Amino acid sequence: SQKIEQNSEALNIQEGKTATLTCNYTNYSPAYLQWYRQDPGRGPVFLLLIRENEKEKRKERLKVTFDTTLKQSLFHITASQPADSATYLCALAAYGNNRLAFGKGNQVVVIP
Amino acid sequence: EPEVTQTPSHQVTQMGQEVILRCVPISNHLYFYWYRQILGQKVEFLVSFYNNEISEKSEIFDDQFSVERPDGSNFTLKIRSTKLEDSAMYFCASSGTITAAGSNQPQHFGDGTRLSIL
Numbered sequence: 361s362q363k364i365e366q367n368s369e370a371l372n373i374q375e376g377k378t379a380t381l382t383c384n385y386t387n388y389s390p391a392y393l394q395w396y397r398q399d400p401g402r403g404p405v406f407l408l409l410i411r412e413n414e415k416e417k418r419k420e421r422l423k424v425t426f427d428t429t430l431k432q433s434l435f436h437i438t439a440s441q442p443a444d445s446a447t448y449l450c451a452l453a454a455y456g457n458n459r460l461a462f463g464k465g466n467q468v469v470v471i472p
Numbered sequence: 473e474p475e476v477t478q479t480p481s482h483q484v485t486q487m488g489q490e491v492i493l494r495c496v497p498i499s500n501h502l503y504f505y506w507y508r509q510i511l512g513q514k515v516e517f518l519v520s521f522y523n524n525e526i527s528e529k530s531e532i533f534d535d536q537f538s539v540e541r542p543d544g545s546n547f548t549l550k551i552r553s554t555k556l557e558d559s560a561m562y563f564c565a566s567s568g569t570i571t572a573a574g575s576n577q578p579q580h581f582g583d584g585t586r587l588s589i590l
Contacts (some may be wrong), residue, residue, distance in 0.1 A: 371486055403563050403581035404515065411576060433562075449515065453542050453576075458567060460527050460579060462515040 362387040364452060366463040374471055379437040381466045383450035386431060387406055388461070390452035393433050397445045398465060407448075408435075440470045473493060474498045476582035478564050484555055484588045493549045493585045495564030504547045505565040506539065508532070515563065521547065522576075559589045 365384045373379045383393070392411045396404035410417045410426045410433070417424045423436040437444050447467045451460040477496045485491050497504050506518040521539055528562045538550045547566075551558055561584040567577040 394578060396581075401583075401586075403583045406580055409576070409578050422520045451515075453521075457528055458505070458520055458577075458579070459517045459530070460505075460507075461517065464514040 362430040362461070364388070364450065364461055364463040366448075366450060366466040368464065368466075370469055372469045373440055375440060375442060377440055377444060379440050379468050379470070381435040381446070381448055381450075381468070383433040383435070383463055385452060388431070388452055389454060390428075391398045391455040392453055393423075393424075393426055394453075394460065395433075395435050396449040396451060398449055404449055404451075417422060437468070440468075442470045442472050444468060445470045475570060475576055476538065476564055476566055476580055478562075478582035478585050481583070482586045482588070484590065487589050491551050491554055492586070493562050493564075495547045495582060496545050497547055497564065497566030498580055499545070501526075501566035501568055501580075502512075502576075503566060503568040503579075504539075504541070504569075506549045507563045508560040509563065509567060509584075510560045518549075519582075537562055540553075554587075554589045556589050559587055562584050 361382050363386045395407045396410045398404045408417050408424045421438045426432045447465040449465045451462045479494045504521040507515050509515045517530050517535045520527045536552050540548050563581050563584045565579040565581045567579040
């Protein structure tokens with residue numbers, strides 16, 4: 361069956377360090393992958409999109425990698441700040457459709 | 473920055489009643505979606521809508537559900553005869569413009585309607 365796995369344990373990290381989150385998938389051939397931030401009681405906020413023929417994308421302090429051989433995406437927050445504390449979701453979509461399949465999310469807590 | 477807006481923010485309804493959840497997508501977007509998130513669980517796709525028709529729906533989106541774009545700005549989700557298990561956050565999203573149509577476009581979400589079925 362298709363699975364998208366993100367670490368269920370919260371990541372506690374010291375302010376200023378780099379947070380790295382993992383998204384692993386099985387039985388998918390995604391055309392692209394998106395990363396979102398979700399705060400409690402709020403909707404997902406789009407952060408980055410990476411296509412299957414791209415290895416890396418950056419936006420300000422954020423970096424995403426996509427390895428279709430390993431079936432894995434890594435999401436990095438450099439120079440983390442307490443305001444980065446949230447749950448981060450990865451979402452995949454197959455070719456030819458826009459239906460996003462989400463992972464359960466990984467909580468990040470940045471400690472001042 | 474343009475955003476997706478949803479109303480109401482919280483809807484409480486008796487089991488068996490009908491509810492309509494409303495969304496105003498980003499104005500130049502062409503693709504519209506509904507997702508739901510049961511408390512503590514992942515976000516799940518319900519339906520996508522393009523060119524005034526459903527383009528894809530999940531197994532969750534059964535005959536109890538329907539969507540409509542009644543005018544040029546609103547996008548609604550109707551749930552007939554609600555059940556207890558329909559209690560969830562319902563998110564509307566939109567994506568894609570004329571110049572950047574098709575798949576591979578970021579989806580932008582509203583803040584959701586919390587639906588509570590009693």
